[in-house]
Amino acid sequence: MMVAACDNMFRYQVVYVLILISSFIIVGQAEKHLNANGPFGKRHKFNNEPSPYACDRGAGVSSSIFPRRNKVVQTIQVSKTAYMSSEQIQITWTPILASCKDDFIGIYYIEIPLTTACDYFDFEFVQNKQSSMSWQMINLRRPLEFRYYSRDNTCSGNYSLIAKSPTIQPLNYNEPTQIHLAYGDRIDQMFVSYLTNSSQYIPQCQYGLTSSSLNFRQSGTTTTYTASDMCEGKANTWGPQAFIDTGYMHTILLEDLRSSTTYFYRIGTDEHGWSSIYSFTNRPADKNEAVNLITYGDMGLSPVEPGAKSTIDRVTTRVTSMNITCLLHIGDISYARGVGALWDAFMTQIQPISARIPYMVGIGNHEYDHVMGGDKDPSGAPGPGGFRPDWGNYGYDSGGECAVPMVRRFHSPSNGNSLFWYSFDVGPIHIIYYSTEHDFRYTSSQYKWLEQDLRSVNRSRTPWIIVGSHRPMYASETDEPYDFIKIMLQFYLEPLFYRYHVDVNLFAHKHSYERTCPMYKQKCVSDGITHVLIGMAGQDIDSGEYSGAEWSIYHDQEYGYSQLWANRTYLHFTYYHNDNDALVDQFVLQK
Numbered sequence: 001m002m003v004a005a006c007d008n009m010f011r012y013q014v015v016y017v018l019i020l021i022s023s024f025i026i027v028g029q030a031e032k033h034l035n036a037n038g039p040f041g042k043r044h045k046f047n048n049e050p051s052p053y054a055c056d057r058g059a060g061v062s063s064s065i066f067p068r069r070n071k072v073v074q075t076i077q078v079s080k081t082a083y084m085s086s087e088q089i090q091i092t093w094t095p096i097l098a099s100c101k102d103d104f105i106g107i108y109y110i111e112i113p114l115t116t117a118c119d120y121f122d123f124e125f126v127q128n129k130q131s132s133m134s135w136q137m138i139n140l141r142r143p144l145e146f147r148y149y150s151r152d153n154t155c156s157g158n159y160s161l162i163a164k165s166p167t168i169q170p171l172n173y174n175e176p177t178q179i180h181l182a183y184g185d186r187i188d189q190m191f192v193s194y195l196t197n198s199s200q201y202i203p204q205c206q207y208g209l210t211s212s213s214l215n216f217r218q219s220g221t222t223t224t225y226t227a228s229d230m231c232e233g234k235a236n237t238w239g240p241q242a243f244i245d246t247g248y249m250h251t252i253l254l255e256d257l258r259s260s261t262t263y264f265y266r267i268g269t270d271e272h273g274w275s276s277i278y279s280f281t282n283r284p285a286d287k288n289e290a291v292n293l294i295t296y297g298d299m300g301l302s303p304v305e306p307g308a309k310s311t312i313d314r315v316t317t318r319v320t321s322m323n324i325t326c327l328l329h330i331g332d333i334s335y336a337r338g339v340g341a342l343w344d345a346f347m348t349q350i351q352p353i354s355a356r357i358p359y360m361v362g363i364g365n366h367e368y369d370h371v372m373g374g375d376k377d378p379s380g381a382p383g384p385g386g387f388r389p390d391w392g393n394y395g396y397d398s399g400g401e402c403a404v405p406m407v408r409r410f411h412s413p414s415n416g417n418s419l420f421w422y423s424f425d426v427g428p429i430h431i432i433y434y435s436t437e438h439d440f441r442y443t444s445s446q447y448k449w450l451e452q453d454l455r456s457v458n459r460s461r462t463p464w465i466i467v468g469s470h471r472p473m474y475a476s477e478t479d480e481p482y483d484f485i486k487i488m489l490q491f492y493l494e495p496l497f498y499r500y501h502v503d504v505n506l507f508a509h510k511h512s513y514e515r516t517c518p519m520y521k522q523k524c525v526s527d528g529i530t531h532v533l534i535g536m537a538g539q540d541i542d543s544g545e546y547s548g549a550e551w552s553i554y555h556d557q558e559y560g561y562s563q564l565w566a567n568r569t570y571l572h573f574t575y576y577h578n579d580n581d582a583l584v585d586q587f588v589l590q591k
């Protein structure tokens with residue numbers, strides 16, 4: 001008893017000293033991902049190109065003279081004026097004689113004034129004598145047009161309109177897009193979600209055991225959100241580079257599904273049209289059946305982020321060619337950060353995966369962190385900005401979204417707190433998602449829920465426990481500034497996870513891969529927790545140095561993804577590089 005009391009006193013003294021130290025350090029880590037992802041697949045950087053993206057280069061950028069020197073506006077030819085989501089449109093034009101390096105072609109809502117060059121959704125610079133380019137379309141549910149702007153006065157003046165395209169629009173404004181699956185509370189349940197431009201008709205799912213017999217029908221519900229539902233900043237602002245009309249999110253909860261059974265389905269309505277037919281295989285109920293999971297974090301937008309594109313391509317190949325049970329994406333999902341069209345682009349990007357397997361998401365700083373959201377925070381965290389201890393570097397990383405787009409778009413079991421913390425069983429694995437963006441100290445509701453959930457796990461039913469969150473508990477990559485959240489996760493949650501014999505702790509946030517030995521309190525131990533950093537899915541890659549910690553078994557800084565296969569006695573974790581799909585790290589745990 002005395003030993004335990006001294007131990008606790010020592011812990012509190014350590015925490016107190018750490019808090020004192022941290023209070024003298026300027027917290028609030030700067031936004032390190034300053035790329036301006038384009039929803040139509042164009043990559044931009046704020047600081048190292050003459051980008052019109054932010055429209056902040058001073059005079060001569062934010063308005064234009066129309067048309068240039070009273071000349072006729074030319075026509076941009078388009079390969080099609082009506083398109084399906086994800087289709088390519090080729091555009092062609094006649095090159096001008098005197099072009100500037102920051103002349104560009106942008107894509108606009110047609111109602112944006114022609115004199116407002118900078119209110120585009122996305123743009124690509126026009127190279128000298130260039131006469132064509134390709135655009136990958138997403139369904140933004142509104143008429144769009146391409147415009148070519150060139151700068152006046154030997155490239156020192158305003159932008160003037162040179163050419164524009166005819167109106168282009170979706171073939172179906174209510175095309176069922178952004179289709180994704182998620183597990184519900186019970187093993188016989190599955191959420192099927194999609195998005196259209198309308199809430200006029202009740203969303204439907206037709207499903208069955210073969211693609212030619214979709215005999216079962218289930219109807220669902222519809223929701224949406226608007227700028228004022230979110231917390232602050234860009235998310236509260238209307239505009240093509242901020243909030244746009246989101247359309248309507250439809251969700252159907254399928255029930256009475258058989259375990260380990262393949263179902264074919266389509267979603268939509270007779271009035272607005274139906275999706276293609278997809279299939280999924282429900283998770284097993286038998287603990288003796290093996291499961292096969294894909295896991296990653298920190299993806300971002302493909303093809304803007306080349307790593308994201310290669311991850312999507314590799315994982316799509318796996319999902320369509322082998323039995324993958326579900327996917328775990330543990331935070332930093334789209335990096336939309338208040339730019340609505342980026343959510344449309346991301347949800348479109350994952351559909352080849354998420355229409356076929358449950359896409360289970362956890363919360364990251366880029367979905368949640370806010371400063372003054374208060375009651376609008378859907379997690380119910382107290383205070384104006386949620387959990388913001390002096391020792392944390394919690395910032396403004398969601399662009400004011402404070403997870404509202406997440407909770408309206410994605411689904412999860414309801415046994416915890418929405419998407420912020422919850423748990424579910426997949427075959428012989430009990431999976432727990434927890435939030436490093438919320439209070440995880442002893443007295444917090446999250447800690448209490450975690451302990452209760454861990455205590456209730458039936459290890460003969462699910463011999464494996466995997467926990468997943470966004471920020472690392474262990475990572476030997478150099479931290480700048482020093483990462484006190486990591487230390488606090490070790491202090492508060494590592495003993496809890498060790499006590500309940502958690503097998504694997506997954507996290508991301510750092511954009512790299514690292515795997516530890518089974519460990520506890522900085523030491524390799526035979527009954528320890530294996531920690532795996534899987535933040536290498538696409539949104540940039542880290543280049544920091546490593547400390548050489550003994551517990552770090554393998555690390556690298558490459559784009560990739562990981563897979564976790566398990567039956568009741570054997571767990572095999574594998575990590576693959578995207579560039580050649582080579583297996584570069586693996587470990588086995590046995591019961």
Ligand SMILES: [Fe+2]
Nearest residue numbers: 332364365509
């Ligand atoms: Fe992150």
